[in-house]
Amino acid sequence: MEPKIAISLCLLGIDCNYAGGNSLCEKAVEIFKSGRGVPVCPEQLGGLPTPRIPAEIQGDRVINRMGEDVTIQFRKGAEEAVRLARLAGCTGALLKSNSPSCGVGQIYDGTFTGTLIDGDGLFAIELKKLGIEVETEEG
Numbered sequence: 001m002e003p004k005i006a007i008s009l010c011l012l013g014i015d016c017n018y019a020g021g022n023s024l025c026e027k028a029v030e031i032f033k034s035g036r037g038v039p040v041c042p043e044q045l046g047g048l049p050t051p052r053i054p055a056e057i058q059g060d061r062v063i064n065r066m067g068e069d070v071t072i073q074f075r076k077g078a079e080e081a082v083r084l085a086r087l088a089g090c091t092g093a094l095l096k097s098n099s100p101s102c103g104v105g106q107i108y109d110g111t112f113t114g115t116l117i118d119g120d121g122l123f124a125i126e127l128k129k130l131g132i133e134v135e136t137e138e139g
């Protein structure tokens with residue numbers, strides 16, 4: 001059986017991002033159509049509404065643009081998404097770039113100015129700990 005791939009739900013054209021929009025990605029759709037894709041949105045799984053106030057990682061916390069600490073929801077969402085990925089037997093993940101949950105290698109710096117710094121989102125961090133290969137739609 002072909003290995004399963006966790007996919008950020010927004011890459012499949014589902015309107016689950018903070019703004020109520022998506023980031024449709026053909027590669028993600030192809031994987032899903034092949035039956036290998038396991039779609040997850042960590043932030044929705046953490047109980048956050050859609051649309052929601054955008055949030056960024058600040059140190060070991062996740063803070064939204066209103067200054068509210070949403071670390072608990074982001075951690076819960078990452079845990080739930082990892083649980084689903086493990087249940088499905090995912091060996092890889094195709095994730096949305098720059099997100100505080102799904103970003104790989106680069107995330108926003110916590111100033112809400114669109115500035116990127118080195119780092120991973122909470123979901124990507126947990127997947128990496130399990131040895132699951134992660135990449136973004138940007139390659």
Ligand code: SF4
Pocket residue numbers: 007008009010011016017018040041042043044096099101102
């Ligand atoms: S948490 Fe991940 S899957 Fe959900 S909208 Fe953000 S980038 Fe997409």
